[in-house]
Amino acid sequence: MKHKMNTTINNIRLKRLTKILGKINDYSVIFQSFTDEQLQHKTQEFQQLLATHKKTLDQLLPEAYAVAREASKRVLGMYPKEVQVLGAITLHEGDIAEMQTGEGKTLTATMPLYLNALSGKGAYLITTNDYLAKRDFLEMQPLYEWLGLTASLGFIDIPDYEYKKDEKKRIYNHDIVYTTNGRLGFDYLIDNLADHIDGKFLPRLNFAIIDEVDSIILDAAQTPLVISGAPRVQSNLFHVVKNFVEILEEGQHFELKKSKKEIWLTEEGIEAANEYFDVVNIYNEGYFDLVRNINLALRAKYLFDTNLDYFIHNGEIVLIDRITGRMLPGTKLQSGLHQAIEAKENVEISKDMSVMATITFQNLFKQFNNFSGMTATGKLGESEFFDLYSKVVIQIPTDKPIQRIDHEDKVFLNAEDKHQAIIGEVKALHATQRPVLLITRTAEVAEFFSTKLFQMDIPNNLLIAQNVAKEAQMISEAGQLSAVTVATSMAGRGTDIKLSEEVYKLGGLAVLISEHMENSRVDKQLRGRSGRQGDPGSSQIYISLDDYLVKRWSHSKISENKQLRAMDNSKLEHSRVFQHKVQRIVTKAQRISEEQGVILREMANEYEKSISVQRALVYKERDKILNMKSVEAFNLQLLAKDVFKHDFINQHDKITKVVLVDYIYKNISFKFDEDMSQIDLTNEETILQFLMSQFKKQLKDNEVALKNGYFYLRFAQKSILKAIDSGWINQVDNLQQLKGSVNNRQSGQRNAIFEYHKSALDSFEIMNYKIKGNIIRNLCQSMITYDEDGDLVIHFP
Numbered sequence: 001m002k003h004k005m006n007t008t009i010n011n012i013r014l015k016r017l018t019k020i021l022g023k024i025n026d027y028s029v030i031f032q033s034f035t036d037e038q039l040q041h042k043t044q045e046f047q048q049l050l051a052t053h054k055k056t057l058d059q060l061l062p063e064a065y066a067v068a069r070e071a072s073k074r075v076l077g078m079y080p081k082e083v084q085v086l087g088a089i090t091l092h093e094g095d096i097a098e099m100q101t102g103e104g105k106t107l108t109a110t111m112p113l114y115l116n117a118l119s120g121k122g123a124y125l126i127t128t129n130d131y132l133a134k135r136d137f138l139e140m141q142p143l144y145e146w147l148g149l150t151a152s153l154g155f156i157d158i159p160d161y162e163y164k165k166d167e168k169k170r171i172y173n174h175d176i177v178y179t180t181n182g183r184l185g186f187d188y189l190i191d192n193l194a195d196h197i198d199g200k201f202l203p204r205l206n207f208a209i210i211d212e213v214d215s216i217i218l219d220a221a222q223t224p225l226v227i228s229g230a231p232r233v234q235s236n237l238f239h240v241v242k243n244f245v246e247i248l249e250e251g252q253h254f255e256l257k258k259s260k261k262e263i264w265l266t267e268e269g270i271e272a273a274n275e276y277f278d279v280v281n282i283y284n285e286g287y288f289d290l291v292r293n294i295n296l297a298l299r300a301k302y303l304f305d306t307n308l309d310y311f312i313h314n315g316e317i318v319l320i321d322r323i324t325g326r327m328l329p330g331t332k333l334q335s336g337l338h339q340a341i342e343a344k345e346n347v348e349i350s351k352d353m354s355v356m357a358t359i360t361f362q363n364l365f366k367q368f369n370n371f372s373g374m375t376a377t378g379k380l381g382e383s384e385f386f387d388l389y390s391k392v393v394i395q396i397p398t399d400k401p402i403q404r405i406d407h408e409d410k411v412f413l414n415a416e417d418k419h420q421a422i423i424g425e426v427k428a429l430h431a432t433q434r435p436v437l438l439i440t441r442t443a444e445v446a447e448f449f450s451t452k453l454f455q456m457d458i459p460n461n462l463l464i465a466q467n468v469a470k471e472a473q474m475i476s477e478a479g480q481l482s483a484v485t486v487a488t489s490m491a492g493r494g495t496d497i498k499l500s501e502e503v504y505k506l507g508g509l510a511v512l513i514s515e516h517m518e519n520s521r522v523d524k525q526l527r528g529r530s531g532r533q534g535d536p537g538s539s540q541i542y543i544s545l546d547d548y549l550v551k552r553w554s555h556s557k558i559s560e561n562k563q564l565r566a567m568d569n570s571k572l573e574h575s576r577v578f579q580h581k582v583q584r585i586v587t588k589a590q591r592i593s594e595e596q597g598v599i600l601r602e603m604a605n606e607y608e609k610s611i612s613v614q615r616a617l618v619y620k621e622r623d624k625i626l627n628m629k630s631v632e633a634f635n636l637q638l639l640a641k642d643v644f645k646h647d648f649i650n651q652h653d654k655i656t657k658v659v660l661v662d663y664i665y666k667n668i669s670f671k672f673d674e675d676m677s678q679i680d681l682t683n684e685e686t687i688l689q690f691l692m693s694q695f696k697k698q699l700k701d702n703e704v705a706l707k708n709g710y711f712y713l714r715f716a717q718k719s720i721l722k723a724i725d726s727g728w729i730n731q732v733d734n735l736q737q738l739k740g741s742v743n744n745r746q747s748g749q750r751n752a753i754f755e756y757h758k759s760a761l762d763s764f765e766i767m768n769y770k771i772k773g774n775i776i777r778n779l780c781q782s783m784i785t786y787d788e789d790g791d792l793v794i795h796f797p
Contacts (some may be wrong), residue, residue: 006379010395017089017394020062024085027066036074044147046118061092068114068147072107084108087396091209091372092116096385098378101525102496102532103398104532105374106136109209110143110370113226117149117175119685121206121369126211130157131468132494136211137178144176146362154187154434155254156180169201181216185225185364191211192619195721196714197626205368210214212494212520213373214381217361217389218601224608225364226736227357229330230523240345244276244421245297256302258552261600263298290337308445308548315347335737354735362388363612376528377521384598388605404508404531405538409516409586410578415546422512423452426484430458434506435483437475437497439513439526439549449514450486463487478529479509500533500794508536515547516586518593529670543586547686553589553596605633606753607739610760618728622721630709631716636699636779637692643772644691655681666696667773668780678722698780705784711792717784718756720795723774731767735760 046064049055058273065088073079081090084104087097088111111123116123127133137153144151152174156163163450168187191202210216223528250256253269265273272292282291304310310317316427317338332338333351338717342349365371366389378385378393381695385391412418422438426449429436443464450462461478463471463485471487472495478485479499499508509530517523521540530537544550628634648663649655657676672694680686706712738759783795 013392013394014086014397015087016142020024020089021082021085023062024065024069025082027063028069031066031070034070039067039070039074040146040148043118044764047120050119053247057092060118061089061115064115064118065089065111066451068111068143071147072110072143072345075143075645076107078104080104080107080111081399083396085111086373086394088112090394090396091374094372094380095391096213096373096375096378098395099374099376099394100398100402100532101376101528102535103396105211106139108374109211110140112207112209113145114144114149116207117144120175122172122174122203123176124154124184124220125176126181126184126208126210126216127128127178128180128215128494129468130155130180130183131472133178133180133183135472142176149175151176151178153177155183166201171356172202178748180363181210181220181361185359185361185771186227188364188367189225189227189359189505192622193357193725194456194626195718195725197551200626206370208365208368208371209275210365210371210373212375214377216376218360218384218716219382219519219597224358224360224604226332226355234751237290238297238339238389241293242343244273245294245301247276248272248298250302254298254510258303259728261299261303263295263302265294265298271615295338296340297343299337300344304341306345310341311443312345312347316350317345317347335739342728355736356729358611358732359615360604360608363608363615365389366612370758380521380524382599387395388601402531403534404527407526407538407540408701409541409543409583411582412542415544418514418542418546419448422449422514423456425512425540426453427456427458429510430482430484432506433482433502433509434508435479435499435503436485436510436512437478437482437484437529438484438512438514439489439529440486441489441517445514446488453484453486457689458484460484460486476611479503489517489526493525496532497529498532504536507538507724509538511537511539513539513541515543516590518549520590520591520596522592540544543582545585547581547586549589549593551586551620553592556583558633567619603753607756609733610757614760614764618724622724625717625720628713628717629680634716635719636716637696639772640692640695640776641688643769643776644688646769647773648691649684649687655687657681660687664691664694667777669698670781671736673692689700695776695780702779702782703785708791714792715782715784718792718794719778719796720775723771724780726772726774727767727771731763734763 041061046055046060046067049060050057065085069080069085081104083099084107085104087099087105087108089675090097092112092115097105097108099108113123113125125133125136127136127142133155134153134157137151141151152171154171154177155161156167156171172187187202188205191200194200217529248254252266253272254263254265256263270282273290276278277290279287279290281287282294306312308320310319312318319333333341339349372391379395382393385393405743410418410421412421426436426438438446438449440449444462446462450460453460461474461484463474464487475485475487475495475497477483479497481500481502499507503509511527511530513523513526517526527539530539625634647667660676660679660681661672668691679690702715703712706715738756778796785793785795787793
């Protein structure tokens, strides 16, 4: 019933889009007869209409899409099909277009990118990796340039490239930019650390299309992008605590809810810790670092699995994205967790860096005026897309009917029997020369199958998401006669598998999947590797009671049934009752896994709320200061008055001469030597006026020491920004640490989040006052010098 209703709603949406398509088709007929010059001139005409507000982008859409379509035929030799145009309308409207693998998402995106770039405000195509961004950019750049627009790749594709002055500004100063979510996210954070208006390079974020949108703004949304700064004071407790945790028993010393990623000490566990570390109570003041390390060691040992969450490469812990199987080199877990895992695995402990700036992908894309996305698996995430971003998913029909046969799951008792069956199937298919793509959840299992097949003289390509460019090439060849490809779920994603002539007659590409993934969206994506553009093909998923999903998420005790384990597997294979039972267990486990994913994303989103509100306020203030044209624009007198009242007068019941002089030395002038005998120290207003006169005097001295008004303005800007950045970096780092400690408090999710928001707000207020005090100190006590080029150099106190 629900499926039928979804189909009806989708048909209503498509009907509206089809009306717009009709208008585009009418224009398309007209533009066929245009000369190249006439067609190219349309871009200037559109830009003029938008600049003079005679037309909006929505009004221009039919004509502009028809121009881009005709230009595409002439420049690229590809004419967007009607289904691609329907997808392109959806993208401009800011929704999610679900388009199946092989339906031409890259070409679809050119129409909304062209239309939105006409406004002069920029348009981005954002994808998951450098290789895809560069490939699509190089393919589509000639089209945009022929139409009179500029396009760029959003990064220099050289490892560890050092950008030259203004180079990033030039890259982003194009009508259309192809980049990745990670590159753009880091650039956004770096841009908001600039200490001069010339150091900013990112224009206002206007319009973006996200490829693999579910992968980027749902699956990757839980892991924030982080720019690290100075190393924190390193704890020396990692190894000691690891030894203690190894003697603890689950159920006795600690409780574990693996599905919720929760673990905590019981009363007995606390007693054991008190005894082991010879303290009265680990929760007494002064033992915060010890408790934190015990929590980290417990999480490292029981919540993070080797070869699933991370693997060890050249003596380093390299993280793995659990959903996608993609490695995350350079990414580290925060707040000491990475170091706890290093201690667990006995590798060298790296420095725990403080956090300077952070943002989640959810929040990054909310910075755009409008964004939309494309994916082959959007419908399954529609409720989340709507709840988080108010976006609907429109299922775009395929150009040709899907011919792929999706077989029912094959059910086995254990992993060993299942693996034997998979190898047997590959062998049988290979004997017919039909190409096979065997997909596993982990690199470890992929390597196991690849080795086994080689031992049976079946040559195969192994793809485990390590070299994106190389694997894209290998996966594109997976549809050739006799090809056998073994891959993890992410390897080669975004690349079409084209079939050779002879393969059509054999039934197309056979996709074998070694187990259900943690998310049905990924299952659907994997099945879609076969049967592109009406090609023949098949998909088959194999399941057993040893599957990760069952072990991690199922509460069923069927796998422990000794009688069942003793039964002959060939009998079980033909038992419909057994098969249905296992099928139900696996389906339920996957549903629980998906629900848990949604909850974790909701939690991440909740935690991000505080920091995103604060980040917006801080970044807005930074921009205001960077755009200041004179020192007078920033009311320093009012600020100083506020600081002297709050930081000094209100903090003392009785002010003595010694206390006042000490405050002046430390905050206003370390050269102070004036006579103070006439000052009435019992009168707060008199003290305030005296401090203000010292402040004005020091400011005047600085103005004289600086050569001109420009340098005085730069000095004021740098002093204020330094104070803001120091305060904000500490705040971001504190919130990151706070999130970790709140997660370990077993006080219920809502309470933990409420506690977090309250602490975040309180600490923001404290940060504000610290920043104000530091602005005054920086303005009064900084040392001003010049370098050999005559540029201003400031040494902050």
